[in-house]
Amino acid sequence: MLEPANPPRTPAWLSWFIGRLGYGLLTAWVISLVVFIATQALPSDPARVILGPDAPLESILTLQHQLGLDQPILWQYLRWLGSVLCGDLGVSLDSNAPVSRILWGRFGYTLALLVGVIIVVVPGALALGVALALRRDSWLDRWGLSLLIFLKATPGFLLAIGLVLLFSMPHMDFLPAVSILDPDLSLLRQLKSLVLPIFALSLTALPYLTRMVRAAMIEAQESDYVIAARLRGIAQRRIVWCHTLPNALVPAIQGVALTLRTLIAGAVLAEVIFSYPGIGTALNAAIQMRDLPMIQAIVLVITLAVVLINLLADLLTVLLTPKLRTARRVTLIQRNRRGITPWWRRSRGDA
Amino acid sequence: MNAMTEIDAGVLQVRDLRVELPGQVDVVSGISFSLAAGEILGLVGESGSGKTTLATALLAHARRGARIVGGQVHVGDQALLSLEGEALRRARGSLIGYVAQDPATALNPALRIGHLLRETLAAHPSGLDREAQQQRLIETLRDVGLPDDHGFLRRFPHQLSGGQQQRVMLALAFVLRPRLIVLDEPTTALDVSTQAHILATLRRLCKSQGVAAVYVSHDLAVIKDLVDRVMVMYAGRIVETATRDELFSRPSHPYTRGLLAAIPDVAGRRELTAIAGHAPAPGRRPQGCSFGPRCERFTAGCAVAEPLLQMNAAGRGVACLAPHDQALQVKALAPIAALKGRVELPLLSVSGLNVAYDRQVLFDVSLQVQPGECLAIVGESGSGKTSLARAIAGLGENAEGALDYAGRHLPLHARQRDAGLRHQIQYIFQNPYRALNPRQTVYQTLSAPLAHFFGVKGAPARERVEAVLKRVSLPGSVAGLYPHSLSGGERQRVAIARALLCEPRLLICDEITSALDVSVQASILDLLRQLQREGLTMLFVTHDLGVVRAIADRVLVLKVGRVVEQGAVDDVLDHPQAVYTRTLLEHSPSLR
Numbered sequence: 001m002l003e004p005a006n007p008p009r010t011p012a013w014l015s016w017f018i019g020r021l022g023y024g025l026l027t028a029w030v031i032s033l034v035v036f037i038a039t040q041a042l043p044s045d046p047a048r049v050i051l052g053p054d055a056p057l058e059s060i061l062t063l064q065h066q067l068g069l070d071q072p073i074l075w076q077y078l079r080w081l082g083s084v085l086c087g088d089l090g091v092s093l094d095s096n097a098p099v100s101r102i103l104w105g106r107f108g109y110t111l112a113l114l115v116g117v118i119i120v121v122v123p124g125a126l127a128l129g130v131a132l133a134l135r136r137d138s139w140l141d142r143w144g145l146s147l148l149i150f151l152k153a154t155p156g157f158l159l160a161i162g163l164v165l166l167f168s169m170p171h172m173d174f175l176p177a178v179s180i181l182d183p184d185l186s187l188l189r190q191l192k193s194l195v196l197p198i199f200a201l202s203l204t205a206l207p208y209l210t211r212m213v214r215a216a217m218i219e220a221q222e223s224d225y226v227i228a229a230r231l232r233g234i235a236q237r238r239i240v241w242c243h244t245l246p247n248a249l250v251p252a253i254q255g256v257a258l259t260l261r262t263l264i265a266g267a268v269l270a271e272v273i274f275s276y277p278g279i280g281t282a283l284n285a286a287i288q289m290r291d292l293p294m295i296q297a298i299v300l301v302i303t304l305a306v307v308l309i310n311l312l313a314d315l316l317t318v319l320l321t322p323k324l325r326t327a328r329r330v331t332l333i334q335r336n337r338r339g340i341t342p343w344w345r346r347s348r349g350d351a
Numbered sequence: 352m353n354a355m356t357e358i359d360a361g362v363l364q365v366r367d368l369r370v371e372l373p374g375q376v377d378v379v380s381g382i383s384f385s386l387a388a389g390e391i392l393g394l395v396g397e398s399g400s401g402k403t404t405l406a407t408a409l410l411a412h413a414r415r416g417a418r419i420v421g422g423q424v425h426v427g428d429q430a431l432l433s434l435e436g437e438a439l440r441r442a443r444g445s446l447i448g449y450v451a452q453d454p455a456t457a458l459n460p461a462l463r464i465g466h467l468l469r470e471t472l473a474a475h476p477s478g479l480d481r482e483a484q485q486q487r488l489i490e491t492l493r494d495v496g497l498p499d500d501h502g503f504l505r506r507f508p509h510q511l512s513g514g515q516q517q518r519v520m521l522a523l524a525f526v527l528r529p530r531l532i533v534l535d536e537p538t539t540a541l542d543v544s545t546q547a548h549i550l551a552t553l554r555r556l557c558k559s560q561g562v563a564a565v566y567v568s569h570d571l572a573v574i575k576d577l578v579d580r581v582m583v584m585y586a587g588r589i590v591e592t593a594t595r596d597e598l599f600s601r602p603s604h605p606y607t608r609g610l611l612a613a614i615p616d617v618a619g620r621r622e623l624t625a626i627a628g629h630a631p632a633p634g635r636r637p638q639g640c641s642f643g644p645r646c647e648r649f650t651a652g653c654a655v656a657e658p659l660l661q662m663n664a665a666g667r668g669v670a671c672l673a674p675h676d677q678a679l680q681v682k683a684l685a686p687i688a689a690l691k692g693r694v695e696l697p698l699l700s701v702s703g704l705n706v707a708y709d710r711q712v713l714f715d716v717s718l719q720v721q722p723g724e725c726l727a728i729v730g731e732s733g734s735g736k737t738s739l740a741r742a743i744a745g746l747g748e749n750a751e752g753a754l755d756y757a758g759r760h761l762p763l764h765a766r767q768r769d770a771g772l773r774h775q776i777q778y779i780f781q782n783p784y785r786a787l788n789p790r791q792t793v794y795q796t797l798s799a800p801l802a803h804f805f806g807v808k809g810a811p812a813r814e815r816v817e818a819v820l821k822r823v824s825l826p827g828s829v830a831g832l833y834p835h836s837l838s839g840g841e842r843q844r845v846a847i848a849r850a851l852l853c854e855p856r857l858l859i860c861d862e863i864t865s866a867l868d869v870s871v872q873a874s875i876l877d878l879l880r881q882l883q884r885e886g887l888t889m890l891f892v893t894h895d896l897g898v899v900r901a902i903a904d905r906v907l908v909l910k911v912g913r914v915v916e917q918g919a920v921d922d923v924l925d926h927p928q929a930v931y932t933r934t935l936l937e938h939s940p941s942l943r
Contacts, residue, residue, distance in 0.1 A: 222415070224456040231410050232523060233444030234474050242470070246461040322461060322507040
């Protein structure tokens, strides 16, 4: 029924968030374990994999010693985890440079790519989704939706290659087909090289997000509260921006998070096509060179990024939903949409 | 007040209003009426009668798909239906206010109460400066019985109770001082006490501010103390309009009489008569009088042409060729055979039942059900009545306590009960629209328990299904249909049939008539009484004391998880001991 007029001093969502942060750290630890087991602890011998089947035994033994593979597995893991925690990701087997230094630049480039995509996709999807929702069932809406589905159905690499053919062939040479960046120049001076990869990734992400915004807007527009506001004489513009959009934003945030998660994975592909020097190409090269510390570090960084994105999206969801923000105990249903109660909760019952 | 002055002083005048679905199918048509300042009109009809369509058409709004195609709506000197764009926007809210059915969904969850109120004031030129606006706001909040402090204005809708939410909706309508307010079943989602308070507030405001109101309701009993005049709708037409006193003392149209005869009354046990058949959907209305096929007085003349609404000098109108002119006689029923003095082994006894989820909802509840009796469990929302029913059915989690069934210990979880015991206790759910699997035919739904409990399949199963359909008064052809082609009442009958096939001794009914129209409710209650006469024991959960009077032998009143009173129905309802029971009774709508 009634809640006290003076809410408690520390909001419930803060303790919820601290709990989620703990879960996030736990997830990160599990991920480190999985990465380690998959790359180093499995029965296949990394040293032999690296040197190839014809390598003489003594060079394999030397490499095993260099990699610390001759030590007990638990000790190997603890040592690896310890150095990762200290920021030391090891030395690249391929280039002999510290992994963290190589990755730092690469990760920055990928981050630039993702930020670029977000800057294009989020406002684009919001504007397009709202526009289509407002003109629901008109020819614009129908054609717009068809186009979006077409884009969605086209594989990302095809889109990317199509863009290269369109913009970078000799007869219309607007943009560079490959994005070879000069590490000595700032990114802002090389924006031209970023355009095509951002464009390609945006096109793959846009359909999903636009349709999500459109659906959420339509649902909000048909809600009782919008009809009630309209019958109170509130202006249409105000209804759209103040009444509908705040409620449509929450599913959109979860959509952005999902988009980002797929983009990080999808970046590998786009980066390879445009030879963009981000972590995608780095991972691709590292796998080809069997550069073990590189692979471990990149996979770890990607998975940590996913955990972080989830955490931020959930935090934003809670902060943007008054009911969750002001609740005395935050339970985010979105994580558990199918109504499956985890076993450790069952006895308490969420009926 | 006679008809002429009413029209002269009219705040609202409606002429020949018609709303259509695509394909020229009319939802409502030929609607004409007028309202004077301060007058409250009750618009009554069952689901599908077009009352909500009419209500929103008064604000020149039609739901998606529908269209207002003809007629005029005048509020004061403004012709509302000819307004467009900005002019229409300004008229909505400032001339006519609207209060929706369910305040929980009609208030934007993302916006604070103060924001909504200020925005509504700012959307219309009121000529008030900032201070005067604030003054108006505070005044309105006080008028509707809400706190007016800053803290309250900063609340979000979910931080209010249902009653407070509906008061906010009233405030949003009254803050602009409109001349007319349209209310679409604003109290259906509320408890009786809250409902009584809201209705009283509404009447006081309308009378003191001279605001006319159209109050839409499906229940004649609810509006009896509120309205000045009643308009009864059936199949998109007005079939009767009269002052409140006239309508309740001498209802003329057979449909009005049917409605009145179907309402269970808390004040006394009466014979409930259901109206046969069900209302035709738009586009499927018969030639002539729409009510004809369900009417006892049907003659060949009724099928020829639609009877027009004939108004007499006193402003009373009936659309019927053979209207009644007598008062409605409803037979009082003798009390249901009292079980007093009979001491038997109870069929079910519950002792010390506690249920807790996040918080505790039931505290040490104990009760006994004698074989063959109907025990009603009554309470407002949050009283724990459904938790109690579910715990007895073995569906409730987090329950503690002892259950005894026919002298034997009954485990709290249905899983731990053996099949021989399980089929004897059956549960019927509140919402018949969700209780049947939409992908199974009625036969599939009904034959499943037969195969499960008794291993009956094939021809014998078919025979039993046919027999049970007959028992719940459904034609055998229903067996081949899917739930979506059945009406709410028919679905609930199928749900009852499913329970009966399990050969239960104890039937738990959880508000099984609350989602149904009154005339359908009457027929379901009739069916349940018949089953009871055949020896079935029932636990009937409800919030409606009228239904309790109609069906139960004994009643148990729950308040926030505790039993406050129990006893024979007539004892409790006529001589309530607990203060809570007395308030409930006082606030229950009655026809007397």
